[in-house]
Amino acid sequence: MSVDIGIDLGTASVLVYVKGKGVILKEPSVVAFDRDTNSIKAIGEEARLMLGRTPGNIVAVRPLRQGVISDYTVTEKMIKYFVQKAMGRRTFKKPRISICVPSGVTEVERKAVEEATYAAGAREVLLIEEPVAAAIGAGIDISKPCGNMIVDIGGGTADIAVISLGGTVVNTSIKIAGDDFDEAIVRYIRKKHNLLIGDQTAEDIKIKIGTTYPLVEEETMEVRGRNLVTGLPKTITVTSSETEEAFRDATGQIVNAVIGVLEKTPPELSADILDRGIMLTGGGAMLRGLEELIGEKTGINTMTAEEPMKVVAIGTGQYVEFMAGRRDF
Incomplete structure (x- = not known):
């Protein structure tokens, strides 16, 4: 057995x-x-x-x-x-x-x-x-001579690759991912609100109101932490547009890495990617607005796999x- x-x-x-x-x-x-x-x-x-x-x-x-x-x-x-x-x-x-x-x-x-x-x-x-x-898990038949672009954003790394005939043609891996989004929120709230929050609180903010692209309707959330001036516990309200501002640097690096891979892709495969689009996988792909952001910056249709965490x-x-x-x- x-x-x-x-x-x-x-x-x-x-x-x-x-x-x-x-x-x-x-x-x-x-x-x-x-x-x-x-x-x-x-x-x-x-x-x-x-x-x-x-x-x-x-x-x-x-x-x-x-x-x-x-x-x-x-x-x-x-x-x-x-x-x-x-x-x-x-x-x-x-x-x-x-x-x-x-x-x-x-x-x-x-x-x-x-x-x-x-x-x-x-x-x-x-x-x-x-x-x-990620490509196999997302149901893509990677054994065909056809270009598929995968952007897998995990907790510690973002892997971007163009796959054809069962192997990677061009790829890059950057150490910017879910954890960096959390750290960006911690830094931003410390700088703007003089409030120190823990990693788990930062992750909560990211999941509940985090976005990388401006939302139609602003969302807010109450956050508790330690005031750095008085040293006492304090509650503040954080908005979704603040998270977009906090993420800007990290998402910019991911978008640049995607563009970098596209620049190195052979022309035949580039044509395939334009037809088939970019597939986002991994827990980081669940962050709102990433599809729109990558789609806007590259001009290529971007979609997220069905269960991005599991693929x-x-x-x-x-x-x-x-x-x-x-x-x-």
């Missing part, structure tokens, strides 16, 4: 896809451990709730930074935990695991992901580039079947 598993090992969350069952697990990639005993206290959602709220001896960390392993042992334990949780205890054979990596990772970083996955109990490990996995995990899980289908010729 061998199982094929696809893991989207993200900076912000880990998704696990099991063949025949779909995406069965989605948890934040956060691990809380006790410094005194060096033991792991919590993994996933439970640990995320501890971020910024722990006593001195317990630390809640994200073992992946910008799509790359920053803490090897913790990552290995985290992968092991998620694999066991996804498969249950009744396994006789080690699983074959496909795992995705950002397109710009170095050989050393790839090796680290591979070794951590083997250490977590994999029989065989396949590494897949994020844009390729990379689905594509990672289906990659084995996709490759098997291609070997038949």
